[in-house]
Structures are given as C-alpha cells and as structure tokens.
Amino acid sequence: MKPQNKGIWKIIGASSLGTLIEWYDFYIFGSLATVIANQFFPKTNPTAALLSTLATFAAGFIVRPFGALVFGRLGDMIGRKYTFLLTLVLMGGATFGIGLVPGYDKIGFAAPIIVLLLRLLQGLALGGEYGGAATYVAEHAPADKRGYFTSWIQTTATLGLFVSLGVILLTRHGLDSDPAKSIAKFNDWGWRIPFLVSILLVGVSIYIRLKMSESPLYAKLKSEGKTSVNPLKESFAHKGNLKMVLLALFGATMGQGVIWYTGQFYAQSFLENVCKLDFDQSRTILIWAIVFATPFFVVFGSLSDRIGRKWIMIIGMLAGVLLYRPIFTMFKNDTNVKEWLQQELVVVKQDSSTTVLVNQTLAITKTVFQTKDNIQFTETKTDTLQANNMRIADTKPLYSGVTLNTATYTKFAALVFLLILFVTMVYGPIAAFLVELFPTKIRYTSMSLPYHIGNGVFGGLTPFIATLLTTIYTNDALIGLWYPIVVAAVCMIIGTLYINNKIDPNVND
Amino acid sequence: MNKLKRYAGILWMLLGPLTCYFLISTAIAEIKSKPVIDTKIQWAVFVIVFIPIAIGMVIFGWYALQGEYDQLPENSDDVAD
Numbered sequence: 087m088k089p090q091n092k093g094i095w096k097i098i099g100a101s102s103l104g105t106l107i108e109w110y111d112f113y114i115f116g117s118l119a120t121v122i123a124n125q126f127f128p129k130t131n132p133t134a135a136l137l138s139t140l141a142t143f144a145a146g147f148i149v150r151p152f153g154a155l156v157f158g159r160l161g162d163m164i165g166r167k168y169t170f171l172l173t174l175v176l177m178g179g180a181t182f183g184i185g186l187v188p189g190y191d192k193i194g195f196a197a198p199i200i201v202l203l204l205r206l207l208q209g210l211a212l213g214g215e216y217g218g219a220a221t222y223v224a225e226h227a228p229a230d231k232r233g234y235f236t237s238w239i240q241t242t243a244t245l246g247l248f249v250s251l252g253v254i255l256l257t258r259h260g261l262d263s264d265p266a267k268s269i270a271k272f273n274d275w276g277w278r279i280p281f282l283v284s285i286l287l288v289g290v291s292i293y294i295r296l297k298m299s300e301s302p303l304y305a306k307l308k309s310e311g312k313t314s315v316n317p318l319k320e321s322f323a324h325k326g327n328l329k330m331v332l333l334a335l336f337g338a339t340m341g342q343g344v345i346w347y348t349g350q351f352y353a354q355s356f357l358e359n360v361c362k363l364d365f366d367q368s369r370t371i372l373i374w375a376i377v378f379a380t381p382f383f384v385v386f387g388s389l390s391d392r393i394g395r396k397w398i399m400i401i402g403m404l405a406g407v408l409l410y411r412p413i414f415t416m417f418k419n420d421t422n423v424k425e426w427l428q429q430e431l432v433v434v435k436q437d438s439s440t441t442v443l444v445n446q447t448l449a450i451t452k453t454v455f456q457t458k459d460n461i462q463f464t465e466t467k468t469d470t471l472q473a474n475n476m477r478i479a480d481t482k483p484l485y486s487g488v489t490l491n492t493a494t495y496t497k498f499a500a501l502v503f504l505l506i507l508f509v510t511m512v513y514g515p516i517a518a519f520l521v522e523l524f525p526t527k528i529r530y531t532s533m534s535l536p537y538h539i540g541n542g543v544f545g546g547l548t549p550f551i552a553t554l555l556t557t558i559y560t561n562d563a564l565i566g567l568w569y570p571i572v573v574a575a576v577c578m579i580i581g582t583l584y585i586n587n588k589i590d591p592n593v594n595d
Numbered sequence: 596m597n598k599l600k601r602y603a604g605i606l607w608m609l610l611g612p613l614t615c616y617f618l619i620s621t622a623i624a625e626i627k628s629k630p631v632i633d634t635k636i637q638w639a640v641f642v643i644v645f646i647p648i649a650i651g652m653v654i655f656g657w658y659a660l661q662g663e664y665d666q667l668p669e670n671s672d673d674v675a676d
Binding site: 328335543547551 | 600607621637641645648651654655658668
C-alpha cells in the first residue's frame, strides 16, 4: 500500500495534539512538585515532603515501561487508533483527578495515596501513548519524509513542557492583582487549575482522534490476518528481535533520555536550587530557550531523511558529554553569591518579622541586596530572641530569589537554548529510527519499551539522581552532571559501533 | 570493525555486574549512614529498576561477543527469526 501525502497534516495534527496534551498532563505534576508536596505530604519535614513528591515523580517514570508493555501489546493486537485513544482517556482522567483530591490536612494519608495512584496511572498512560503516535504517523508517512513527519511528534514533549510552564505562570500571576496575594492563592488552591484545565484539552483531542482512521499498514496486516497473537513473546523472547530492542536501548534511547532530561529538567532544577534563581526567571529562561530551539526538532528530523539518523543523534550526545560541565560552570560562576558579598551592595528592601514557637521566638530578617551589575538577591537571617530581647544568630544566612540583569539573563537563556539544541539532535530523528528497526506486527510493543526505559528510567531519574549525588558528594555542585555524562558517553560509543546509518526504505513489512 | 564490535562485547558484559556492585554498595552505605524511610525507598527503587537493565547489558554484550551485530538485519523477516 502506498502511503499518501494527502491528509498527512491532518494525521500529524491529530496525533501531535493528543501527545502534546499527554506530555502537558505529565509535566505539570513535576513542575509543581514543591507546591504539591505542601498539599499532600506531612508538612513537619519539608525535605521529606519534597523527596516524597520526587519519589512519586520517579514512580511516574518507572511505571512508563510497564505502560509500554501493556498498551504496546494492545496496539499490536487491536490496533493503533483505539489504543492511543484509551491512553488519552486514562491520562486526562488521572490528571483531572489529581486536581480534585483534597489535601493532607482534610483527609490525612488517603490524600498522598490517591495522588500516588493517579500519578502511576499517568505514567502507565504515557507509556502507551508515544509509541502509538509515532508508529501511527510513521506508518502514514512516505519513506523519504519519515524523519520529517515523525519529528512533529517529537516536538510535542518539549511543547507539552512549554505549555505546562506557561499555564502555571499565567495562573500563578492571574489570581489577584497583588502579585504576593496571587502567589499565595496559587499555592493554596490555584495550583489545581492547570490540572483541571486538562479535561477540556483532552475532550477536544478525543473528539479529533475519534475521527481518525486506523494506520493503513496495520489495517492491511489485520485484513490479511497477519497480526501478532503474542506481541510480548515475539518482541522479547525471540533473539532476532530482542537483540534489536537491546541495541535500541543501549545505543540510542538511554543516551537520548539523559540528554533530554538534563537539558529540560535538570537545568531548571540547577538554576533554581544551586544558582538560587527567582522562580519566574528560571521558568521564563526555559520558555525562551524552548521557543527558539523547538523548530530544530523538525530541522534535524528532516535532515535525517537525507543523511541518516545515526550521526545526528551521536553528535547530539557528544555535545552533551563535552559541553555540560563548561555550560553549568558558567551558570554557577555567574550566580556566585559569595563573590557578590565581597562587593559594596545596595539594600533595596528589608523586612523583619517574628515567629513564636513553643519554647522560643524567632526573628526573621529578609534583606534584598543589589550588586553593582544590577543583580538582586535576598538574604534571610533567622535569629533566636531571648527574654531580654538579645538576639542569637543560630543559623547561617540563606540566599534565594536571585534576579539576573538583562545581559546575564540573555546569556543564561542562550545557554539553555544550547542544551535544548542537543536535545533536538538526539530526539528529532529517534522516532523514525525506532520505527524502522522493527516489523509492523510488533512495532508498537518493540519500540515502546526501549523508548520508555531510555527516556523514562534513565532520563526521568536524571534530576533525582543528579541531585542525590550532590547530597553525597557535597563539595562539588557539578557532581550530578557525571550521571548524564557517563550514560550518554556509553550510549554514544555503543551507537557509534553497532548502529548503522541506513534509512529503511520499507517499513511495510 | 567486526572484531572490535565483538571484543567490545566483553566490556559490555563486565559493565553489567560492575554497575550492580556500585549500585548495591552505594545503597548499603547510604542506608547505613541515613537509616530513614526515604533513603531506603529511593535506593530500593534504584536497585530494583537498574538491576534488570544491567542484566540486559550483559545479554547485549553476550550477543555482541557472539557476532550477532556483525551484520544488522536488512528486513523484518531477519528480525523475526
């Protein structure tokens, strides 16, 4: 059957919209980790609360490979169209559900348990979605434009993140004319809005997807009675296919996963937690970088149709291996509070308050300083007040809310753009690469698993493992980067040695 | 090139157990130094998730050593074998 160009844009649009919404649903949880921690986990220990949320976040990633198996099998047995409709309904329902769960203060431990279950459901649904969408588009695309057409699906993960950041920022600042009150309302109940909005987006996407027809290659296979009876067995118990699954994982997706999450998540986490950047600035920097970098998914996807998929992905990994440390060193050096404290600083604002605890009173002083380069930061000092009003400084001052000047802000946005450019190199051609590796009858299952182990487990755990490394080896703020660097380096070597650069002219078999 | 691919298979086979050793020894050390539930959960998750992947790496290395990747399949019939 000759795939037709006519209507391909409708197919890409319908597939991409649903996938984008699924990524949006998945990422709002991660982006609101701290707020959710306050709502659903015991507040007595903020670190424990944050870790619990991150663990939930990781759980969302770890179940993705299981989603790939469950829905991949369904997709190969009953068809692509109905399977990725099902994943969309599950994802939308779970996201909407999180927006409705009462807080820990209202229903106790039931709250985190329900949230955890819904998060797991999100992970399962996402595990089934991507493989279906990529396969569906690739099976409609002509051979010479497979990289180009599937690259539109590849933009959805980044655009989903972009939309989630945008909706969060708009909600955070749109709940009250007073910015401080708006943020307080957001932290109290407004964070639910991005979750609840999802149901509308999912509704539209379901309507569009219902009108789509089955993939022509799969429909032909089904009409001939050649679909797989046991896709899991054929994918992973047959050596011929298993060796390709392993090659896809260790030679492509594992490196792609860590490059993706370092550029788009660990960078944001680093800017916020190590560089102490202001909440809004760290997010708008990422938004600008995404805006300028996203077209490159299509550029590299299209380029892969002409020069092959392999070397573009390998160069993307190499760039990460060589340039991560220099780029993150620049982030760190340009936000060095210790260095600023040596300068003459201007006090922009100072607020003092007292908090009465059971057996002591704390005096908290927040001072906003400005450097000679117009960079602002907040110093928070906590002193214990004694009965005679004597102050005892019992903690080191904490620094936060670093607000960059325009030049440094632009430099940071350019550096994050570079990080996302590496992402576009490894991620743009990968859907076409994976589709070409496996036969139609077990394609959904076979490509979904290595993708979600690479992207979900190796990639999804990047911010978590990298942060954990900084807590073990406390002397080096950049120690966390060794995780993505080592994984990407191993993947790059395996990919260079074992993957060939041929473009499969025929994915109909 | 095929010789290099095969010999590198030994390296991939060693990488699996090495990762397991590093993972388990770090997990034990971390749990001993911070014996709280969060530490136990996070390291248990890492060990459970990464050990099957390390086994996959050993199988990959074994296939490489056997020359399974000397010539990649040209069509789906070869893959399905």
